[in-house]
Amino acid sequence: MYVVTSNEMRKLDQYTINTIGIPSLVLMENAGREVANEIIIWTKKHKKSNQKKWLILVGKGNNGGDGLVAARHLTEAGFDIDILYAQSPDLFKGDMITQHNIAKNLKLPTYVYQEDKIDWNQYEGIVDALLGTGSRGAPREAYAFLINKANKSNLPIFSIDIPSGLDADTGILYQPCIKAKKTITLAFLKCGLVQSPGAEAAGDVIVKSIGIPISTVEQYSIQTYLLQSSVIEKRLNVNVNLPRESNTHKGTYGHALVVAGTLQMSGAGLLCSKSALRAGSGLVTWTLPRVVANQMLGKLPEVMLAPIEDKESGEWNVQSAEDIIQLSKNKQSLVIGPGLGRFKDDDVWLRKLWERIECPLVMDADALNIISDAEQFEKWCHKDTPVIFTPHPGEMARLLKCTVKEIQENRIQIAREYAIKHKIVVLLKGAHTVIATVNGDVYINNTGNAGMATGGAGDVLAGIIAGLLAQNFSAEQAAVLGVYHHGLAGDRAAAKRFSQHSLIAGDIIEEI
The missing domain is CATH 3.40.1190.20 (Ribokinase)
Structure with a gap:
């Protein structure tokens, strides 16, 4: 199994979009669907109710877009969800604008961060879609507040790609950092998820395909592997x-x-x-x-x-x-x-x-x-x-x-x-x-x-x-x-x- 850095992942994304021709919105749709499916499976396995609300924490980048897609699919599966934006939608760009508009047209419940304006006790679980692999340094302002609140809630947290606050390349935990129950990482494992202390913060890690062909790694000579018998x-x-x-x-x-x-x-x-x-x-x-x-x-x-x-x-x-x-x-x-x-x-x-x-x-x-x-x-x-x-x-x-x-x-x-x-x-x-x-x-x-x-x-x-x-x-x-x-x-x-x-x-x- 290949393990990639954030820069390698960015190149693989761009190659898939610009050279192979798979639109970024398709990759985002696949990612969000896979995240929703993992939550549905976990809920059934643990005999949890899908009638109690799940909170989707959404940042302004593509990680947030994955979270909005997941929110949509969870809603279709009968889940009651709330979407909480860390920042105003006025700051969104690219595919994130598209996903926000879809959520708005579907009248999904969305809120913009305001300190202490949310009752965390009403939720059964949290989706962490705040910060992705491109994030560096300690989370600030609304992001830091939401991460701290999520951790203190003691609710199961499902992180998309990496826990927010974790360095995708080194496994360093910036403070604060999400302590995930499960991390659904997309396309390939990230180096920070298989190095301590990042591995511990990530909880159970599962890799889900989102449509990036495995052959793309040959274009960039990926040389890091998870040690498995098959490898x-x-x-x-x-x-x-x-x-x-x-x-x-x-x-x-x-x-x-x-x-x-x-x-x-x-x-x-x-x-x-x-x-x-x-x-x-x-x-x-x-x-x-x-x-x-x-x-x-x-x-x-x-x-x-x-x-x-x-x-x-x-x-x-x-x-x-x-x-x-x-x-x-x-x-x-x-x-x-x-x-x-x-x-x-x-x-x-x-x-x-x-x-x-x-x-x-x-x-x-x-x-x-x-x-x-x-x-x-x-x-x-x-x-x-x-x-x-x-x-x-x-x-x-x-x-x-x-x-x-x-x-x-x-x-x-x-x-x-x-x-x-x-x-x-x-x-x-x-x-x-x-x-x-x-x-x-x-x-x-x-x-x-x-x-x-x-x-x-x-x-x-x-x-x-x-x-x-x-x-x-x-x-x-x-x-x-x-x-x-x-x-x-x-x-x-x-x-x-x-x-x-x-x-x-x-x-x-x-x-x-």
Whole structure:
């Protein structure tokens, strides 16, 4: 499923109207009809009466025009409706004038905003048709007043296209912002509806066709997708069920090397190694400081241990780089970082690994922090083999020398630009994880739950991706599949427990 920005949506609209020749009034009619149908269906499902009034909040733009069409169709279906204009009809332009005139000729009850002149208790629901995808910044004056009143009414609110006050591109909530029960978004998903906190403000989101052909996206090279099984199978040519041929053996599925863990954080390497196996890697070797290795004997018998001399410290050291390089020579993937810690000359150590290891790399956790602090990372050699970065927002902020707030306010574009610039796959973790590829494609994840905000969940994800890379999946395939299955496993694990609060990282591994 395609996900578009407000500017991309505007171009798709104009192409459909001006080049294909479908009139804008036809698109508006289709939009309003779809909104009305969703309300009718919801009313029947919840056994609500269509005799009690619905309030249609209407702005001066095309979003308001969609609302007027919806009001007309609801009236035809037997609903009692009131239309409340945020501004005087004297300010209307284009198609909005046409829709206003139709409502006037049909003698639909219309009112112009006046503060405290409406009894909100008489309504059963609200249609939010105030502000559309072109709106920017905090709503003002009548719009702000109506949004606040709608939210305080505790009535179910159905937003058209996006909740008023939500940034369609970033998911930022300007204040005030509608808290919708349901958002009926038109033609294509909007980026702000699948990024937090916009996704939460939008409630249940449904995409409805309004007559814009799917082929129009080819005209503008739309490169953002909602992560679904159909998208994975169609775009990446991968069966999400990961079937295996019967005539195979452990060597068929590759050998992953895990560089992780210290005395204080040995569990990170254990979780990462186990999840690499669960992801299907035929073999997994975990290299770790010798003191830690002695404590891990027998903890996970399916994983091979490769101790690194640590002088009884339980920590990594710069001399271990040569040993890791030798261990990597017959491996199909390598993950560096979970529970790694920081140590003297760790930037020298990591740069040596970066420049001499030839198998695909997953850079996670402290490996990313080392890069953040390294001088002149930009001058490290370009790698011909695939690299995947898996930062959470804090790590991404350190990489870019900015704030977490700046990252969270523009996750899609930041991940895309970093991936293109550095020619690596970027997996920006968090609610609705973003996967950006070297060619600018972005996938937004829709699996997983808040219970996965727990220590070790990221280590599990890094291991899954390394396990998939070991099986010769491309970096793009491994990152996308890894995030998708990691989220699904978390959902299955949470479903087996009383609450998401009790979910731990090991539960996720057991459901892979």
